[in-house]
Amino acid sequence: MTEIVSLEALAADVAPGQSLAVPVVGVSMAATAALIEAGARDMRLICVPVSGMQADLLIGAGAIGEIETSAISLGEAGGAPRFNAAVRAGAFGLRDSTCPAILAGLLAAQRGVPFMPIAGIVGSDLLQVRPDWKVIDSPTGEPGKVVVVPAITPDVALFHAPEADRAGNIRIGRHRELAGMAYAARRTFVTVERIVDRNLMETEDSAAGVLPSLYVDKVAVAPRGAWPLPLWDEYPGDDAEVARYASMARSEEGFRAYLSGFLSQRRKVA
């Protein structure tokens, strides 16, 4: 059953070498700071299906051993400087992907099958750099070549959401890829803005937007836990802060200065 723990306890339970799945909406920047504080290292990051400042911070902090992603970008603020530098330096294992392939790999894990077929992709050089992807003749149904990708089973899925209830049910709204991460992962850790007393599963309408506690191992409260990224229905992104990061992180020293400020800022909130 779901445990309600402190942010520190949540972060401390991710071991070096483990794979960590993170989303693009509902990013737990609070847990990211806590992971860095806890000295996370050699993590295998799985971006579902892309990432931005969260991945760049973890990379810059030296926490990443391998990364699987369809893209790392700061959006309006431009390229991800620590990612780009680390790629040029060959600082970690790089598994370039394409969005639906990451989602298909997670679905294979959700379904308990070793692989998942996926439309498109043929002709892409991704097939050259991903020898774990294969092109096969469809064994049944309409004949034709189909790409298949292996299951992705993250050790831990980690995200941030507006609310949990006391039982550990999480309100995710339409962001069903958050549920997909949890179904596929061995364990799921969630940070939330707040814990509510009502049962989120109570009505058909509210239950429709809920990840059941069955899939949730740990919950920690982290107010403004996505900052400076946005959280739906709660707060917009702090674009100026992301731009400030983009500018400072261009150099290693600038990144260090930003990171130290970011960690103490997050400590103040917590």
Next chain:
Amino acid sequence: MTEIVSLEALAADVAPGQSLAVPVVGVSMAATAALIEAGARDMRLICVPVSGMQADLLIGAGAIGEIETSAISLGEAGGAPRFNAAVRAGAFGLRDSTCPAILAGLLAAQRGVPFMPIAGIVGSDLLQVRPDWKVIDSPTGEPGKVVVVPAITPDVALFHAPEADRAGNIRIGRHRELAGMAYAARRTFVTVERIVDRNLMETEDSAAGVLPSLYVDKVAVAPRGAWPLPLWDEYPGDDAEVARYASMARSEEGFRAYLSGFLSQRRKVA
């Protein structure tokens, strides 16, 4: 975009020989009556993943040319008499399945891939009677034998739900297999208890339980449209009526008498 039409117009737009996907929760008994009134015949019924009185009525009325299902049963009221009689008589093509295989076939259509792998099933005689299912060696990921099933693309998906809004968005709550049917199908027809003026996509909570109008071709209003079956949040099943059906439908004559009463009853409601 979604058209709002009469029940008769909705039923008239299902052509002989077409495949029709129907669910186990959110059954449109109103459209079933309208289809029978319209003289539906040679339909290929796809039960998602099982059916009961709806399939049995269509079978008894001679509307079914082929049926794909994991089971046909009247639940507490026992076996489905017209189904059982028709199977013994070889009255239609029978494609026996198992629940997750039907859902996997629909998912393949949703994903635009020709097939879908599925766990389990090995050793079942279903593999003998379903030559379209294959056992393959997994082409990637963990080695092992895996069953694959072909895509199922229904011509029409048909179900009943509590509400549509004016744009054709449908409130389905947690019953996501209804969305799955619609994603997979070429066209989707929905009957509803009522059409509401508010936008069902308005809030994150309400949107989470909505099938978007993008997938909905026709909507018809049919009050108590699932009767005598239940509709979540609206009314319980009329178990006495289903039991009366089960008893009458044991004979061909009894079935005829029941059907005639059922059709005039439904006409009165409409």
Next chain:
Amino acid sequence: MAAERERRELLINVVAGLLDGIRHVAVGASSPIPAAGAMLLRARSELEGKPPVRISILGSQEHNFFTNGAIELFDCAAQGRVDAFFLGGGQIDGAGNINLVGTGAYPKSDVRWPGSFGSAYLYHLVPRVILFREEHSPRVFVPKVDFVSAAATTPEVKRRGGPYALLTNMALFDFDRSRGGFALRSVHPGYSSSDVRSQTGFDYVEPPVVPATPLPDAQTLELLRGRVMRELAETYPAFARTMLQAA
């Protein structure tokens, strides 16, 4: 009526025992005895301070932890998140295979049953599948099923799931997966091991002395007749009513 209640209470108590140690059990629709067994286990675990037991009852609003539609039970089993499930069968054979399709030649079965439901899948994926069939007769327990809806053992593939026990009105059997067959564990009061032998169409292992299936003790009966029946009434009002009226 009182005898019928006792029969059911014995079965519910056996079910609770078979489920001991699980975290999540799923129960099919219209399965009041398995559901009551699961509720008895949940109540006991709570009283004894053991880890909580989660019960999913298909089709129930109250006992529904799922929000992803019809596939979720199957996905959940595939992920190893369902520890126990119940299956029945029009026919069950000595190898543990079950038939939910029909008798005679397929497809024009002599007797047609509803169909395989999710059995072909769940039998592979749920570690503790309890075969529950009240009618104990040679027409149910056959040497070889006419149609294998779900196979009990498949050495050609890795699987975590399969039969764990078979519970009937007369007896309780264990299933030995390495051997692929049943062994009589106990016979319910009122029957003898030779009654069981004569009513079972397949062969099975039998210990030299066959114990009687234990009756529920006083504390269990109190739980069962109180809290468990109240909880059960939310999902199975008719069943709970009969049980209470018989009291």
Next chain:
Amino acid sequence: MAAERERRELLINVVAGLLDGIRHVAVGASSPIPAAGAMLLRARSELEGKPPVRISILGSQEHNFFTNGAIELFDCAAQGRVDAFFLGGGQIDGAGNINLVGTGAYPKSDVRWPGSFGSAYLYHLVPRVILFREEHSPRVFVPKVDFVSAAATTPEVKRRGGPYALLTNMALFDFDRSRGGFALRSVHPGYSSSDVRSQTGFDYVEPPVVPATPLPDAQTLELLRGRVMRELAETYPAFARTMLQAA
């Protein structure tokens, strides 16, 4: 500022023309010009009584018709329910292949871009993919991309999707799928066809007389500066503000 506004208005008008006839267009995040083009088409279709146009803008709350998470755009495209989409590229070559990964040898790219996003998939599945890249230079338009994120043509598989046109700051090209290459359709006012030739690193077909890309007419400008900018402001407030301030 006024010149910048005119440049954008021309591009928006071309985009609307390229989308003519579609029912559903999806637009990536941070793509104000494609989004404005789609909104212009929607407004026009409404005025002319043509079938309604649906616009999905990724990451927008207002223009979000999806309720099934990140996979839904991709599923929707696979089902044939997305008629048009926009892709860019750090490099685009004469065969229509695009590179969103980086230059030089993989994986230690000389210049690394964000990554392939969904391009490898959507290029196969969306019938009308419009390549939109404002910078028109030989470093973008190369003879052969260093990394194929998404391939334009793949005779070895059946596909409904692929490039339809390429729109830049200087010109508009059509893509011929049977030949697998571009043909210059028109050059924007202020540039000549030899400007285009000198700034394009790949070969392409050029008609004997190259027309100028038409400017938006008065009615279009009215729609664009009024209704379309108001609608755009919901999703791209900063962009809409610049456009209005330049007026």
